[in-house]
Amino acid sequence: MASKKSAKYIFVTGGVTSSLGKGIIAASLAKLLQTRGFSVTIQKFDPYINIDPGTLNPYEHGECYVTDDGAETDLDLGHYERFLNIPTSQNNNVTTGRIYNNVITKERRGDYLGKTVQVIPHITDELKANFFKLGKTGKYDIVITEIGGCVGDIESLPFIEAVRQAKLELGPNDFVSVHLTLIPYLAAAKELKTKPTQHSVKQLQEAGIQTDILVGRTEKHLPADIRKKIALFCNVQLNDVIEAMDAETIYDVPILMRKEKLAERVLTKLKLPKSEPNLDEWKNFLGRLKNPTEDVIIGLVGKYVELQDAYKSIVESFVHSGAENECKVHLKWISSESINSKNTSDLLKDLDGVLVAPGFGERGIEGKIEAIRFVREHKIPFFGICLGMQCAVTEFARNVLAHKKAASTEMDNNTPHPVIDIMEEQKKITKMGGTMRLGSYPCTLKKGSKAFAAYGKQQINERHRHRYEFNNAYLKEIEKAGLKASGVNPDTNLVEIVELEGHPWFVGTQYHPELKSTVQNPHPLFVQFVKATIDYKKSKTQ
Ligand code: GLN
Secondary structure, eight states: OOOSOOSEEEEEEEOSSSOSOHHHHHHHHHHHHHTTTOOEEEEEEEOSSSSSGGGSOHHHHOOOEEOTTOOEEOTHHHHHHHHHOSOOOGGGEEEHHHHHHHHHHHHHHTTTTTOOOOIIIIIHHHHHHHHHHTGGGTOOSEEEEEEOSOTTOGGGHHHHHHHHHHHHHHOTTSEEEEEEEEOOEETTTTEEOOHHHHHHHHHHHHTTOOOSEEEEEESSOOOHHHHHHHHHHHTOOGGGEEEEEOOSSGGGHHHHHHHTTHHHHHHHHTTOOOOOOOOHHHHHHHHHHHSOSEEEEEEEEESOTTOGGGGHHHHHHHHHHHHHTTEEEEEEEEEGGGOOTTTHHHHHTTOSEEEEOOOOSSTTHHHHHHHHHHHHHTTOOEEEETHHHHHHHHHHHHHTSOOTTOEETTTOTTOSOEEEEEOGGGTTOOOOTTOSEEEEEEEEEOTTSHHHHHHSSSEEEEEEEESEEEOGGGHHHHHHTTEEEEEEOTTTOOEEEEEETTSSSEEEESSOGGGGOOSSSOOHHHHHHHHHHHHHHHHHHO
């Protein structure tokens, strides 16, 4: 039986196709509940076998989102944090790999007392235990669980079965199922088609789940006759058919769901009071986002530019910090591999700022270094994140200190000037999964620095994901030449921030500020970087 449950549960499944935006629907619903005073969290259950997405190439699964407690998680957790402004943790992201790992560990320990260990009940029990984990902390009124993948996928079968069991155990007042599908528009027939949705709902029914609410993602409004048809064939009430129109920005979705009364329908089913949500702050943000008085072009230099999901949190941080500055930030994606010493001017001279992205490995590294040389010399605002900061240190050592062969030992193990070197604790590590320096660490800012001005305080905590670090053997020499360490870990002395003297805005962080930017709290460094690009643009035209 579902044990003492203080929380109520909403399960969000998807059908017809992936990439329909389950994460955004879940986050929007959560926002509508949170703004009514409920304490809500969202968790993502992913059916793939990797223990976590930390070992996945960004081409496979987009950005790996790191939480305060150092979990490497799905990028949807980023949306949850950006919408709700509350931190997530390892418990908010569970994969098939983790579930099997737990079960197999228990089996080896002898916990199953001689039983044959099977998908039902052992895997499904483990899934349910994890479904209910956050709810049992007593911290939440409502837990939303997003099930990754599509109904009907072989690998999601145990997940759907566990949801069926959870429904039975929780009972109708504590469980709601929301199913998101696609209602395609056939241009040739000038018609919205409901058949794929009917099939998807049928598949869920076969698995023993009758969805309570059907959300249809669509590019055209759903007219009354289509809504009626969906209600009839999918066995839901007419007002439980919710239209999810394509939106101009993901931040419109809570407002669209408010119009469709998604949260009201959920609250009715959960027998919870239906007060008015307070969306003032959210609408305020949307007002600033949609009525910019400035605009800038910022170059994003990275190696995954064909796949924008790889830099999801950076892109969203620019949305938040742009709105804060009432400025439209146009991002120009520049492949680091396409940059060389001859074309930097053509590629970068018209930009108002450049961000060099995080990353791993050698591909495109020289392009990143060339880009940094150009923006340093031409005093164009620069923001380097993680590998971007390491490249800034390398560029400075090569071109200002004239250590021509300076490098990170990640790229050149035999460099005579290892200005970026593997961290001591990383030297003995052989396994790849979950072994980087991960999660939140403290950092002390130097008074008078740009970082200190941005944060307005000296002690900060930021999230990390790296194996290499600034080599303190070069600190004196580098600082003397003008690249200052303006943020340092108080316990280990690791350099976490560098900034260049005599440059309008040249900041590199070893940590990932983009992981902590939310609608409510745009990240201070992104806010100041965008401000610097606005000032720089103005200075060009004066
Ligand atoms: N590859 C670098 C390191 O491991 C930077 C990592 C990153 O950019 N996240 O230190």
